[in-house]
Amino acid sequence: MTKKRKLGRGVAMVGAGMSPFGMFADRDSKDLVIEAFREMVNSVDKGFEPNDLDALYLGNFTNDFFVQQSHWGAILVDALGLVPKPATRTEGACASSALAFREAVFAIASGFYDIVLVGGFEQMSKQSTEQVAEGLALAASPHERQAGFTFPGVFGAIATAYFDRYGASREHLMNVTIKSHDNARFNPKAQHQRSIREIMASRVEKATSKGAAIPSWKDEKEFLADPKANPVVAWPMHLFDCSPISDGAACLLLVGEEIATSFTDTPIYVRGLGQASGRSLHAAEDLTSLEATRSAADEAYQMADLSPGDIQFAEVHDCFSIAEILSIEDLGFFAPGTGFKAVEEGLTRLDGPKPINTSGGLKCKGHPVGATGAAQLIEVWQQLRVTADRRQIPAGDLRFGAAQSMGGTGGTCTFTILERR
Amino acid sequence: MTDHAINDHTFAMLLQQGKLQGSKCTACDAVFVPPRSLCPNCHQADMRWVLMAGTGRLLAFTCISIGPPWMVAQGYDRDHPYCSAAVELDEGPRVVARIEGVDAEHPESIQLGMRLVAQLGERGESDDASASLVFTPA
Ligand SMILES: [Zn+2]
Numbered sequence: 001m002t003k004k005r006k007l008g009r010g011v012a013m014v015g016a017g018m019s020p021f022g023m024f025a026d027r028d029s030k031d032l033v034i035e036a037f038r039e040m041v042n043s044v045d046k047g048f049e050p051n052d053l054d055a056l057y058l059g060n061f062t063n064d065f066f067v068q069q070s071h072w073g074a075i076l077v078d079a080l081g082l083v084p085k086p087a088t089r090t091e092g093a094c095a096s097s098a099l100a101f102r103e104a105v106f107a108i109a110s111g112f113y114d115i116v117l118v119g120g121f122e123q124m125s126k127q128s129t130e131q132v133a134e135g136l137a138l139a140a141s142p143h144e145r146q147a148g149f150t151f152p153g154v155f156g157a158i159a160t161a162y163f164d165r166y167g168a169s170r171e172h173l174m175n176v177t178i179k180s181h182d183n184a185r186f187n188p189k190a191q192h193q194r195s196i197r198e199i200m201a202s203r204v205e206k207a208t209s210k211g212a213a214i215p216s217w218k219d220e221k222e223f224l225a226d227p228k229a230n231p232v233v234a235w236p237m238h239l240f241d242c243s244p245i246s247d248g249a250a251c252l253l254l255v256g257e258e259i260a261t262s263f264t265d266t267p268i269y270v271r272g273l274g275q276a277s278g279r280s281l282h283a284a285e286d287l288t289s290l291e292a293t294r295s296a297a298d299e300a301y302q303m304a305d306l307s308p309g310d311i312q313f314a315e316v317h318d319c320f321s322i323a324e325i326l327s328i329e330d331l332g333f334f335a336p337g338t339g340f341k342a343v344e345e346g347l348t349r350l351d352g353p354k355p356i357n358t359s360g361g362l363k364c365k366g367h368p369v370g371a372t373g374a375a376q377l378i379e380v381w382q383q384l385r386v387t388a389d390r391r392q393i394p395a396g397d398l399r400f401g402a403a404q405s406m407g408g409t410g411g412t413c414t415f416t417i418l419e420r421r
Numbered sequence: 422m423t424d425h426a427i428n429d430h431t432f433a434m435l436l437q438q439g440k441l442q443g444s445k446c447t448a449c450d451a452v453f454v455p456p457r458s459l460c461p462n463c464h465q466a467d468m469r470w471v472l473m474a475g476t477g478r479l480l481a482f483t484c485i486s487i488g489p490p491w492m493v494a495q496g497y498d499r500d501h502p503y504c505s506a507a508v509e510l511d512e513g514p515r516v517v518a519r520i521e522g523v524d525a526e527h528p529e530s531i532q533l534g535m536r537l538v539a540q541l542g543e544r545g546e547s548d549d550a551s552a553s554l555v556f557t558p559a
Contacts, residue, residue, distance in 0.1 A: 129487070130493070133487065134489060137489060142429070143516075143517055145489070147505050147506075147517040147518050147519055147553050148489070148492050148503060148505045148519055148553070149483070149485075149517060150489060152483075152487075153483040154483075156482075156483030156485075157481040157483045157505070157506065158481065160481045160482055160483065161481035161507075164481075164533045231486070231499070232484075232486050233485075233486060233487055234483045234485045234486065234487070235483055235485075235486075235528040236483075236528070237483070281507055281517055282515045282516050282517040283515065284515075287481050
């Protein structure tokens, strides 16, 4: 049984900001962090003076490789005009800034700091696709790499095991993709803001204007089944099953619970925290479930005194469509082998009983690896504060939302439950 | 069987010689491929080499169209995908490996559970790619 954990002092989230996510030829990590920082400062309802910050925790996966530059803590403190405040960089692959969030919570809970910035950032689009694949593969296990596995390949293999065990198919994965695109229409920060139907219409329009053969897909699934529109990457993972190459940054502000209301009348509190490590694919006992997600979730639910049914909505780590299905099962929202049916029945849509990835998820919001964990928490914060505009889930009695981050192929997982009181 | 240190280096060297070797914990009898020098169950390091038959079954697979640079260098691309898989050895341990002799352009033709046999011949000079484990349908 997981040990029940508690914070020595409560911690609240009182501000948040994000750069847009996308591919920006004319902006680097520093520019994106500055943009996210400025938005975060302006988001604090009762105002916030950056000089009051005690420290910064910044998550980044692989700027060392992508940008050939390390030591980002000090570089960003300088860029933000915050010298000599202490900064610590965390790395946990795609969960890097989820780890930064945890470290900041611990620093405040210990009583050492009162006001801490959590950031995440990644700059990927200046690389070729092969370079990005090579950089991301740094987070895979050495044996997986040797056997030729790529990230989409690992999740492709997981999908074949899931299909075989539970009778699901590619069509069920398409439901995840269609939902993500539908949600991202309402997210002005998202990299892909068009629904699948809008993408289809624009392709038809393009073909028409060029005088080319006009595609005749009868619906979204026919489009996604068309190998020209949706080519295979690592079967059964196709292009529209995969999160994109992205640049982006996210910043949020954490403070000690007893001072939270001097920043805002609607602070959002940290209710549960979980983190766990997992094995690589070949050593996993079950290929249709990620043990680190289950362990992290257990820990967070215990700490929060909550069960999966209490979590009203969540952001989960859908680096690939199949990963969303595994996550909603491993987090206990749906029983093993039923996640694909839940998505098919619309239970995870914006207007369903358990909205998942209201932001559009990694698939459509974008996945600047090091920024992702913080950005997921920002989405939960906005939903709980009822500031998510057109993608806001029904606001009646919103209390608990959560975010799950996953590094690599399940090597590092975090689960964080936030609360509106 | 061998006095060599139990690690990935020796595993690769033995694979080059045509031997698929795992390690076995002398305390709990658990078998690990690739070999572990520290038993994750007992946290003790009294491990012995154990030879695998090299037979097993297909647990999960993918056919990869966009591979890493060293696979592209071997001629694999969108028109020539390759198959990577998780394989359960008959002795119990699970490994990741390349699968050859299957139609990676038609993944629907590849069946989970199919019997596989490791290709364990002398493979000459060692490099990362040739040191990887390869299975074919039995
Ligand atoms: Zn043992």
